Amino acid sequence: MTAERARITVFDTTLRDGEQSPGCSMNQQEKLRLAHQLDRLGVDVIEAGFPIASDGDFESVKAIAAVVRRPIIAGLARACRPDIERAWEALKDAAHPRIHVFLATSDIHLQYKLRITRDQCVAQARDAVRFAKSVCEDVEFSPEDATRTDPDFLCRVLTAVVEAGATTLNIPDTVGYTVPSEFADLITTIRQRVKGIEKVTISAHCHNDLGMAVANALAAVGAGARQVECTINGIGERAGNASLEEIVMAMRTRPDRYPYETGVVSEQIFASSQLLSEIIGVPVQPNKAITGRNAFAHEAGIHQDGVLKNPLTYEIMTPKSVGVPDSKLVLGKHSGRHALGMRCEQLGYQFDRRALDDIYRRFVRLADKIKNVEDHHLLELIRETHKPATSATPLIEPLPSAKAAAVAAPAAGTPAAGPPAASIAASSASASNSPAPEPIKPFPIAPVTNAFGAPLPVHSDHHHEHQQQEDYLWGV
Numbered sequence: 001m002t003a004e005r006a007r008i009t010v011f012d013t014t015l016r017d018g019e020q021s022p023g024c025s026m027n028q029q030e031k032l033r034l035a036h037q038l039d040r041l042g043v044d045v046i047e048a049g050f051p052i053a054s055d056g057d058f059e060s061v062k063a064i065a066a067v068v069r070r071p072i073i074a075g076l077a078r079a080c081r082p083d084i085e086r087a088w089e090a091l092k093d094a095a096h097p098r099i100h101v102f103l104a105t106s107d108i109h110l111q112y113k114l115r116i117t118r119d120q121c122v123a124q125a126r127d128a129v130r131f132a133k134s135v136c137e138d139v140e141f142s143p144e145d146a147t148r149t150d151p152d153f154l155c156r157v158l159t160a161v162v163e164a165g166a167t168t169l170n171i172p173d174t175v176g177y178t179v180p181s182e183f184a185d186l187i188t189t190i191r192q193r194v195k196g197i198e199k200v201t202i203s204a205h206c207h208n209d210l211g212m213a214v215a216n217a218l219a220a221v222g223a224g225a226r227q228v229e230c231t232i233n234g235i236g237e238r239a240g241n242a243s244l245e246e247i248v249m250a251m252r253t254r255p256d257r258y259p260y261e262t263g264v265v266s267e268q269i270f271a272s273s274q275l276l277s278e279i280i281g282v283p284v285q286p287n288k289a290i291t292g293r294n295a296f297a298h299e300a301g302i303h304q305d306g307v308l309k310n311p312l313t314y315e316i317m318t319p320k321s322v323g324v325p326d327s328k329l330v331l332g333k334h335s336g337r338h339a340l341g342m343r344c345e346q347l348g349y350q351f352d353r354r355a356l357d358d359i360y361r362r363f364v365r366l367a368d369k370i371k372n373v374e375d376h377h378l379l380e381l382i383r384e385t386h387k388p389a390t391s392a393t394p395l396i397e398p399l400p401s402a403k404a405a406a407v408a409a410p411a412a413g414t415p416a417a418g419p420p421a422a423s424i425a426a427s428s429a430s431a432s433n434s435p436a437p438e439p440i441k442p443f444p445i446a447p448v449t450n451a452f453g454a455p456l457p458v459h460s461d462h463h464h465e466h467q468q469q470e471d472y473l474w475g476v
């Protein structure tokens with residue numbers, strides 16, 4: 001037993017900040033599925049949505065609050081009465097409800113977006129928190145754009161909301177601007193100067209515009225933050241949020257430097273990542289730390305060659321520790337669709353439900369004939385079944401339709417648009433009537449969206465309805 005490791009609260013905002021980002025919309029059923037998985041994953045807080053943003057958001061938060069009972073369920077609200085009332089309406093039946101109120105505090109936001117003075121900002125934040133507190137014991141406050149806010153003023157706002165009853169102070173690096181040393185200093189300043197700070201939890205909410213979201217979140221924890229806000233696969237506004245799996249595994253792999261505990265069941269990480277990817281239809285970047293297809297790619301090499309005696313020679317964590325299925329897993333006729341889907345995924349193919357059903361039927365017939373279905377059998381079967389450009393998704397080499405989509409949406413400058421992929425596309429286009437070509441070392445081409453690249457137009461719906469709701473495009 002290690003002596004006193006600080007417990008860090010993991011606040012997952014995949015369903016709010018993540019879902020708000022282009023190409024990542026989910027319907028209520030999908031949100032519920034993911035919320036159940038987040039529960040299994042062991043996160044402490046699920047930010048389930050932004051109830052006033054739309055009826056769909058409201059219903060989703062309400063539905064999650066009704067059935068997911070272990071974690072805290074949070075709902076986002078701007079610092080105004082209708083938002084807070086709507087959030088509470090959605091949350092009130094939760095076992096552990098939290099209202100998350102936000103208000104921008106940087107001069108640039110006050111002047112150009114909110115058009116209020118600093119004094120008005122303090123008053124609005126305080127009143128909003130006080131009102132939220134009158135309906136809900138657990139109130140989180142976020143000074144949006146905190147990292148570009150004058151620290152003196154930031155401390156003044158935070159002192160006011162602590163006085164008004166906030167229990168968590170979340171410090172958002174809304175625009176992904178800060179760097180680890182600066183962010184740690186800011187947390188230290190807040191701890192030194194905000195009155196009553198010892199009674200509340202400090203939280204970090206970092207965006208990845210400069211690729212430092214995880215590093216910034218960890219620096220904040222080092223400086224005394226005890227909650228981190230993050231998302232599965234790092235999805236979120238623009239370049240995304242701090243990635244849950246990276247934060248958790250950094251703590252687990254380097255306890256010497258990060259002596260902290262979380263409640264996350266790391267073995268559920270891979271399943272969570274895969275489920276999210278399947279739901280939103282956005283593949284995980286192959287070299288993504290922890291959850292990318294290649295993150296443990298060397299593992300196959302070990303097994304196949306049997307050359308190295310001890311994986312620890314170059315493995316800082318095991319695939320098993322994050323729930324990557326054993327690559328030796330043998331598929332038989334009792335294997336379920338899920339196992340089959342996972343195996344296909346590991347082989348570089350991702351299918352929608354209908355296509356997977358099709359593969360599954362053939363797989364069961366084959367498994368009846370031969371006992372153990374090995375990878376090469378499966379690959380053959382996929383090649384037979386898979387009709388180019390129907391439903392297989394972007395994990396395989398670009399198909400003519402994907403190429404067309406890429407041309408149609410040149411803004412989606414994915415790394416895969418490089419010359420090798422293009423030439424593969426060309427060759428597969430020229431042979432479009434022949435059987436699907438040999439799977440070439442896959443690299444994702446996203447025909448519609450792109451996980452970590454340029455934003456595409458939001459394909460729904462409610463976020464743009466009213467001009468006065470422009471805050472939704474910011475959040476925290």
Ligand SMILES: [Zn+2]
Nearest residue numbers: 017237475476
């Ligand atoms: Zn955010």
